[in-house]
Amino acid sequence: xxxxxxxxxxxxxxxxxxxxxxxxxxxxxxxxxxxxxxxxxxxxxxxxxxxxxxxxxxxxxxxxxxxxxxxxxxxxxxxxxxxxxxxxxxxxxxxxxxxxxxxxxxxxxxxxxxxxxxxxxxxxxxxxxxxxxxxxxxxxxxxxxxxxxxxxxxxxxxxxxxxxxxxxxxxxxxxxxxxxxxxxxxxxxxxxxxxxxxxxxxxxxxxxxxxxxxxxxxxxxxxxxxxxxxxxxxxxxxxxxxxxxxxxxxxxxxxxxxxxxxxxxxxxxxxxxxxxxxxxxxxxxxxxxxxxxxxxxxxxxxxxxxxxxxxxxxxxxxxxxxxxxxxxxxxxxxxxxxxxxxxxxxxxxxxxxxxxxxxxxxxxxxxxxxxxxxxxxxxxxxxxxxxxxxxxxxxxxxxxxxxxxxxxxxxxxxxxxxxxxxxxxxxxxxxxxxxxxxxxxxxxxxxxxxxx
Amino acid sequence: xxxxxxxxxxxxxxxxxxxxxxxxxxxxxxxxxxxxxxxxxxxxxxxxxxxxxxxxxxxxxxxxxxxxxxxxxxxxxxxxxxxxxxxxxxxxxxxxxxxxxxxxxxxxxxxxxxxxxxxxxxxxxxxxxxxxxxxxxxxxxxxxxxxxxxxxxxxxxxxxxxxxxxxxxxxxxxxxxxxxxxxxxxxxxxxxxxxxxxxxxxxxxxxxxxxxxxxxxxxxxxxxxxxxxxxxxxxxxxxxxxxxxxxxxxxxxxxxxxxxxxxxxxxxxxxxxxxxxxxxxxxxxxxxxxxxxxxxxxxxxxxxxxxxxxxxxxxxxxxxxxxxxxxxxxxxxxxxxxxxxxxxxxxxxxxxxxxxxxxxxxxxxxxxxxxxxxxxxxxxxxxxxxxxxxxxxxxxxxxxxxxxxxxxxxxxxxxxxxxxxxxxxxxxxxxxxxxxxxxxxxxxxxxxxxxxxxxxxxxxxxxxxxxxxxxxxxxxxxxxxxxxx
Numbered sequence: 001x002x003x004x005x006x007x008x009x010x011x012x013x014x015x016x017x018x019x020x021x022x023x024x025x026x027x028x029x030x031x032x033x034x035x036x037x038x039x040x041x042x043x044x045x046x047x048x049x050x051x052x053x054x055x056x057x058x059x060x061x062x063x064x065x066x067x068x069x070x071x072x073x074x075x076x077x078x079x080x081x082x083x084x085x086x087x088x089x090x091x092x093x094x095x096x097x098x099x100x101x102x103x104x105x106x107x108x109x110x111x112x113x114x115x116x117x118x119x120x121x122x123x124x125x126x127x128x129x130x131x132x133x134x135x136x137x138x139x140x141x142x143x144x145x146x147x148x149x150x151x152x153x154x155x156x157x158x159x160x161x162x163x164x165x166x167x168x169x170x171x172x173x174x175x176x177x178x179x180x181x182x183x184x185x186x187x188x189x190x191x192x193x194x195x196x197x198x199x200x201x202x203x204x205x206x207x208x209x210x211x212x213x214x215x216x217x218x219x220x221x222x223x224x225x226x227x228x229x230x231x232x233x234x235x236x237x238x239x240x241x242x243x244x245x246x247x248x249x250x251x252x253x254x255x256x257x258x259x260x261x262x263x264x265x266x267x268x269x270x271x272x273x274x275x276x277x278x279x280x281x282x283x284x285x286x287x288x289x290x291x292x293x294x295x296x297x298x299x300x301x302x303x304x305x306x307x308x309x310x311x312x313x314x315x316x317x318x319x320x321x322x323x324x325x326x327x328x329x330x331x332x333x334x335x336x337x338x339x340x341x342x343x344x345x346x347x348x349x350x351x352x353x354x355x356x357x358x359x360x361x362x363x364x365x366x367x368x369x370x371x372x373x374x375x376x377x378x379x380x381x382x383x384x385x386x387x388x389x390x391x392x393x394x395x396x397x398x399x400x401x402x403x404x405x406x407x408x409x410x411x412x413x414x415x416x417x418x419x420x421x422x423x424x425x426x427x428x429x430x431x432x433x434x435x436x437x438x439x440x441x442x443x444x445x446x447x448x449x450x451x452x
Numbered sequence: 453x454x455x456x457x458x459x460x461x462x463x464x465x466x467x468x469x470x471x472x473x474x475x476x477x478x479x480x481x482x483x484x485x486x487x488x489x490x491x492x493x494x495x496x497x498x499x500x501x502x503x504x505x506x507x508x509x510x511x512x513x514x515x516x517x518x519x520x521x522x523x524x525x526x527x528x529x530x531x532x533x534x535x536x537x538x539x540x541x542x543x544x545x546x547x548x549x550x551x552x553x554x555x556x557x558x559x560x561x562x563x564x565x566x567x568x569x570x571x572x573x574x575x576x577x578x579x580x581x582x583x584x585x586x587x588x589x590x591x592x593x594x595x596x597x598x599x600x601x602x603x604x605x606x607x608x609x610x611x612x613x614x615x616x617x618x619x620x621x622x623x624x625x626x627x628x629x630x631x632x633x634x635x636x637x638x639x640x641x642x643x644x645x646x647x648x649x650x651x652x653x654x655x656x657x658x659x660x661x662x663x664x665x666x667x668x669x670x671x672x673x674x675x676x677x678x679x680x681x682x683x684x685x686x687x688x689x690x691x692x693x694x695x696x697x698x699x700x701x702x703x704x705x706x707x708x709x710x711x712x713x714x715x716x717x718x719x720x721x722x723x724x725x726x727x728x729x730x731x732x733x734x735x736x737x738x739x740x741x742x743x744x745x746x747x748x749x750x751x752x753x754x755x756x757x758x759x760x761x762x763x764x765x766x767x768x769x770x771x772x773x774x775x776x777x778x779x780x781x782x783x784x785x786x787x788x789x790x791x792x793x794x795x796x797x798x799x800x801x802x803x804x805x806x807x808x809x810x811x812x813x814x815x816x817x818x819x820x821x822x823x824x825x826x827x828x829x830x831x832x833x834x835x836x837x838x839x840x841x842x843x844x845x846x847x848x849x850x851x852x853x854x855x856x857x858x859x860x861x862x863x864x865x866x867x868x869x870x871x872x873x874x875x876x877x878x879x880x881x882x883x884x885x886x887x888x889x890x891x892x893x894x895x896x897x898x899x900x901x902x903x904x905x906x907x908x909x910x911x912x913x914x915x916x917x918x919x920x921x922x923x924x925x926x927x928x929x930x931x932x933x934x935x936x937x
Binding site for chain 1: 463468469472486494497511535538539553556563591620624629631632674700709726730747771774790797800801803807818862865917918919931
């Protein structure tokens, strides 16, 4: 029996101890007629050897050998050591560290994670992770509305924020009577003109969301936007990519006072693309907002002999204590992913992260220079950008993407569904992993696919 | 010592970073200065070896399934097969971008589609979405679907969700997040939902009832069909919290019990790792009437292969829960696990989990411990109460839990459910041997003996863990959440 260690003799002896004759007797309290199985139609068992054969064949069907898609998930280098350590059984098969004395490994690692992600974002506190960047934005909005002193329930959500983050925020806040007001972007720059929010200034605003770099890869005027929001009594929620923060000003330093909440997806910090997950969401804040923070938080304390130790803390915010009055219903988070990200950040250090950011940007500059030689290809928006850009193509994007897919190239993310007004637009991304040859190869294949 | 204290300025790992030439950009294309960070973040500056030693040593300060018996009630800490991990992390799966062209993800999508079908069969429901990233998010999806169902019918007076008093905290928290008020329903002396109280509570304001079956008291809710009929007759819907599915999987289907929405914790019943608190996965299943509201994306099989359905094709969906496709890597592990155990094996999970729990309960009773519901059959877990020991010996469930750590066992869930004083919720799972269970009984007997002879040893526990009992109060009063130099 796979993963069930009982011998026949065990079963006999155990049933005798219980005082029943067979296994069915253990289910006697289930009303007659309710037991109808359900697993009979499932396939017969495979051993690990056969499973491996099946799954190897399926994994081999995945076709991307060269990826220029970003849009919220990024193919970065991950040091081999990261997952070697993170998948040690002691991390991999432990659970939420309720018994602190038997969970110091997980707890200390999470404390170090909180320190690193807070340092990276320039914030004062962090929780121990949420599910992903999009749900972290949803929680950040709920948190800002709870914290707003005047009870405002209006949140400005620019259309330069990842369309799927906005969709998730809508799902998570719908039942709370929160109004999410979308702000348009400029046609020329693909960013929020700092004058734009004034049109919304007639009513109280609880928070303004700023994604930077934004979904198009464009840099926003974060200082002006932050100061505007604060002058209006609104909180600022920053959505950031942690891989940019070795290079870019952190949200904690935006404008005069800095953003109040910073969130985003931690995937660029050592998490493989893996078809979309598991990744992890991070959520950081300034100290005054701490008690509105959802999710697990680890604190440093001492044991009865005065020795340093770590515990889950501020649990009075959480569902298992507060039930219907909790700050969130979250229970499990993405623990193992944050452990991997912590090891990743420790291996890269400030200099490694800075170089990753610079190389991502340098590769985008190289790619755009190369694409400028292809007739009919235009780069949309004239603002500074980080490692993503929007291309306008002289041929339908879906056709181009399909042609390049046959060559093993994931060309980019087509924007037609989310931004139909942009026309034949493709969002492309570079990371430090792209070499000069790969950039040339992509440009050459794109040129060929365009038939120009 | 935290890793920051080991940091030395300018120490770095060139093997893990791009070289300077790769970082160079012509001045005209450089990022303008006012966007640039001037103070480097406080990240550790340590060698690769130092980092490896640090985190390897930290890992050794954990108890885990791979090192210790982990009878944590309501968490189903069974063995996480390494083979499932190995196949889910094959390079083809790991390298797939979630927004890559569909033609590039057919291996993943085919596997997820099969998983969707298998979970639908196992639960006896009409359809499944793999989108939720944890049990609590599955709950959110289920209750949001119930809300959407009533709203679509114009039935706007249904503002209340009923929850038994023994429910997990996530149930009322989820109902509140979905905009409902919560009313708790008591349970009777035998651990079943109090039907008279339920009858009083249901009415035109009832949106639904959330139920875990077997309940968190470790017993099967025997009148579940009557409960379902009562709620349905009042116009409400039924939500099944799948936290305890391990007890009945392959034997009883939530769909046959009358539930309209069901979530499954794949990290419990289907053996995916708990990872120190996640990632989990909480697929949500729907009865026929809730099908249109399932969260996106859903997987569909078309002429050109498998693809994801989004809002355009699912106009009534409650929406998106994650930026991409949910916790795909966890879903692949669960699929691998179901394939390894196979159809008949799924039922054996419930059989042997129940055998282990009943055996452990019987042995502990023989040893003189008080079972909370002695007239009931244990399911895959059971409750004991140390009320007597607390009264006569002055030791608490917390003391015993901490002392168990010294004996090499992770502690059971304590003080949950709140209804039973000084309780321990014990769930051994099917993957433990009889010898391990016997050792656990011996440890509890020995601890009780210690409590009689030298109670300070128990009250002062743990003694052998990397740290002694920690000061939670100080941690909450003056939160130290990030390290400062």
